[in-house]
Amino acid sequence: MLKFSNIVKSYKTGEVVVDALKGVSAEIKKGETVALCGPSGSGKSTLLNICGLLDDDYKGEIWLAGKAVSKDKKVMTQIRREKLGFIFQRYNLIPVMSVYENVEYPLLMLNMNKRERMDKVVDIINKVGLKDHISKRPDQLSGGQQQRVAIARALVKRPEIVIADEPTANLDTSTANMVIDLMRDLGNDLGCTFIVATHDHRMTDRCHRVLNLADGNLSAFNPYETHRRAG
Numbered sequence: 076m077l078k079f080s081n082i083v084k085s086y087k088t089g090e091v092v093v094d095a096l097k098g099v100s101a102e103i104k105k106g107e108t109v110a111l112c113g114p115s116g117s118g119k120s121t122l123l124n125i126c127g128l129l130d131d132d133y134k135g136e137i138w139l140a141g142k143a144v145s146k147d148k149k150v151m152t153q154i155r156r157e158k159l160g161f162i163f164q165r166y167n168l169i170p171v172m173s174v175y176e177n178v179e180y181p182l183l184m185l186n187m188n189k190r191e192r193m194d195k196v197v198d199i200i201n202k203v204g205l206k207d208h209i210s211k212r213p214d215q216l217s218g219g220q221q222q223r224v225a226i227a228r229a230l231v232k233r234p235e236i237v238i239a240d241e242p243t244a245n246l247d248t249s250t251a252n253m254v255i256d257l258m259r260d261l262g263n264d265l266g267c268t269f270i271v272a273t274h275d276h277r278m279t280d281r282c283h284r285v286l287n288l289a290d291g292n293l294s295a296f297n298p299y300e301t302h303r304r305a306g
């Protein structure tokens with residue numbers, strides 16, 4: 076489903092160059108949930124931005140469903156709109172819009188008609204358990220509820236791939252567990268592939284696979300896989 080090969084990314088600030096990714100490669104299958112782990116500064120967000128087609132300034136190649144992705148900005152935007160969903164640590168909801176409008180927003184970008192949009196939005200809001208909050212604004216919701224809105228917004232168009240950057244970092248344990256189970260169950264139902272940057276063991280324990288980034292490289296040793304096989 077998603078393959079990235081030999082991705083190299085450097086940031087230049089004045090004279091200082093930081094080699095954030097030093098040639099990383101991996102292949103992620105359809106329907107797989109993969110955790111991207113590693114210490115702060117290891118390059119997780121950088122790799123997510125590249126896989127999420129938010130950054131075109133890198134070396135290497137991204138493949139989606141067997142096709143190499145062009146670095147043309149228009150093509151990248153179109154693929155992002157049609158095939159990718161995003162979930163962020165700080166939810167990134169639009170404050171002046173209701174739950175309904177926030178979730179509907181990605182469908183407006185696809186020029187879908189009103190009736191079809193309404194069916195999809197109501198269905199996914201029911202699935203994330205927010206039917207009774209559909210007209211509220213984000214500031215009238217708890218953190219866990221806001222993250223459920225963000226999950227609904229990411230999944231409403233049934234994307235092929237969902238990119239999530241530390242989705243449970245701001246949540247208490249029971250809310251985080253609920254959000255993780257929701258992502259996993261909805262992902263399974265809809266057949267989405269998830270790539271999740273996380274430090275959260277509750278999350279990594281529920282993923283199919285863990286990729287470890289260390290200092291810009293993907294490490295071959297995978298303690299979580301070893302632990303899982305042993306267990």
Ligand SMILES: Nc1ncnc2c1ncn2[C@@H]1O[C@H](COP(=O)(O)OP(=O)(O)OP(=O)(O)O)[C@@H](O)[C@H]1O
Pocket residue numbers: 086087088093094095113114115116117118119120121122
């Ligand atoms: N816009 C930028 N300009 C310069 N350097 C950057 C920029 N973004 C990231 N970096 C550097 O690139 C390296 C990788 O950063 P990145 O944010 O990808 O790591 P991360 O693993 O996501 O970290 P964290 O867990 O703290 O979010 C770090 O050394 C960081 O300082």
